Amino acid sequence: GAVVSQHPSRVICKSGTSVKIECRSLDFQATTMFWYRQFPKQSLMLMATSNEGSKATYEQGVEKDKFLINHASLTLSTLTVTSAHPEDSSFYICSAPGPTENTIYFGEGSWLTVV
Amino acid sequence: GENVEQHPSTLSVQEGDSAVIKCTYSDSASNYFPWYKQELGKRPQLIIDIRSNVGEKKDQRIAVTLNKTAKHFSLHITETQPEDSAVYFCAASSIRDSWGKLQFGAGTQVVVTP
Numbered sequence: 001g002a003v004v005s006q007h008p009s010r011v012i013c014k015s016g017t018s019v020k021i022e023c024r025s026l027d028f029q030a031t032t033m034f035w036y037r038q039f040p041k042q043s044l045m046l047m048a049t050s051n052e053g054s055k056a057t058y059e060q061g062v063e064k065d066k067f068l069i070n071h072a073s074l075t076l077s078t079l080t081v082t083s084a085h086p087e088d089s090s091f092y093i094c095s096a097p098g099p100t101e102n103t104i105y106f107g108e109g110s111w112l113t114v115v
Numbered sequence: 116g117e118n119v120e121q122h123p124s125t126l127s128v129q130e131g132d133s134a135v136i137k138c139t140y141s142d143s144a145s146n147y148f149p150w151y152k153q154e155l156g157k158r159p160q161l162i163i164d165i166r167s168n169v170g171e172k173k174d175q176r177i178a179v180t181l182n183k184t185a186k187h188f189s190l191h192i193t194e195t196q197p198e199d200s201a202v203y204f205c206a207a208s209s210i211r212d213s214w215g216k217l218q219f220g221a222g223t224q225v226v227v228t229p
Contacts, residue, residue: 032213043204044159044219060116093158097215104149104215106158 003027004096006107013114018082021110023050023094029074030096035067038091038109050077050094084114117142119207121220128227134192136223138205141186147208148188149217150179152201159204163190195227 003026013019023033031052036044048069049057056069068080077096081088093109118141128134140148146167151159165172165179165188172179176195181188192199202224206217 032215034216036219043221044217046216046218049213049216091156095215095217097213101214102164104161104217108158109156111156 004030004094004105004107006094006110008110009108010111011113013084013112015085015114016083018080019084019112020078020080021092021094021112023077023079023096023107025075025096025105028096028099030077031074033071033077033094033096035069035077035079036093036095038093040091044093047079052077081112084112086114088112089114117145117207117209117212117218119205119218119220121205121223123223124221125224126226128195128225130195130197130227130229132195134190134195134199134225134227136190136203136205136225137187138189138207138220139185139187140207140218142207142209142211143186144211145186145207145209148179148181149206149208150177150190151204151206153204153222154201162203192225195225197227197229200225200227 005024007022033050035047038044047062050069050071052071058064071077094107121138149164152162153159163177163179165181176193178191202222204222205220
C-alpha cells in the first residue's frame with residue numbers, strides 16, 4: 001500500500017547548525033504534504049503545508065525563515081531547521097494525502113535533538 | 116481557523132469498562148473527523164474516522180459519534196483491554212483547507228488497569 005517515508009528517524013545536531021528532514025511518498029504522488037511538530041507529552045501541531053512547485057503555507061506563529069520547506073518534486077518534501085537551538089528539539093512528522101480521498105499517510109517521524 | 120478541544124486529558128478505566136473521549140471543533144465547514152492512537156515516538160495510527168454526512172460509525176469495540184449541530188464528536192471504546200492503553204488524539208479537517216490538513220486535539224492518555 002501507499003507509504004510515506006521520513007528520514008532520518010533520529011538526528012542530533014549542534015546548536016547553530018542546520019538540519020534537513022526528508023519526507024517521501026513512495027508509490028504515489030503528493031502535490032501537498034504537511035509538517036507537524038510534537039513536543040513530549042503534547043499534541044501534533046501543524047507547522048506548514050508543503051505545496052509542490054510553490055511556496056509553503058505556514059501556520060500562524062511558525063517562522064518561515066527558520067523552518068524552510070521545499071517541495072521540488074511530487075514525491076519529496078524537505079524541512080530544514082536552520083540555526084537550530086535546543087528549544088527546537090522535538091518530534092517532527094510529515095503526512096500526505098493518499099491516492100484515494102479517504103486516506104492520509106504519516107511518515108515515521110524524526111526525533112531532533114539540538115545540543 | 117479550526118480549533119479542536121479534547122477532554123479529558125487523562126482517563127483511567129478498569130479492564131472491561133468503557134472509555135469515552137470527547138472533542139469539540141469550531142469550524143462549521145469541518146467535514147472529516149479521524150481518531151488516532153499514538154505510541155511514544157511513533158506515527159499516529161488511525162483507529163476510526165467519520166465524515167460529516169454520518170452520525171455514527173462502529174468498528175468492533177470502537178465507535179465514533181458526531182453531532183454537527185453541537186460541533187462535537189466522541190470516541191467510545193467498549194470492553195477495554197490493557198492493550199488499549201495509549202494516547203488518543205482526535206482531529207478535524209475542513210473543506211476550506213487542503214485535503215489532509217488536520218488540526219489535532221490535545222490528546223487523552225488512556226490507562227486501562229487489569
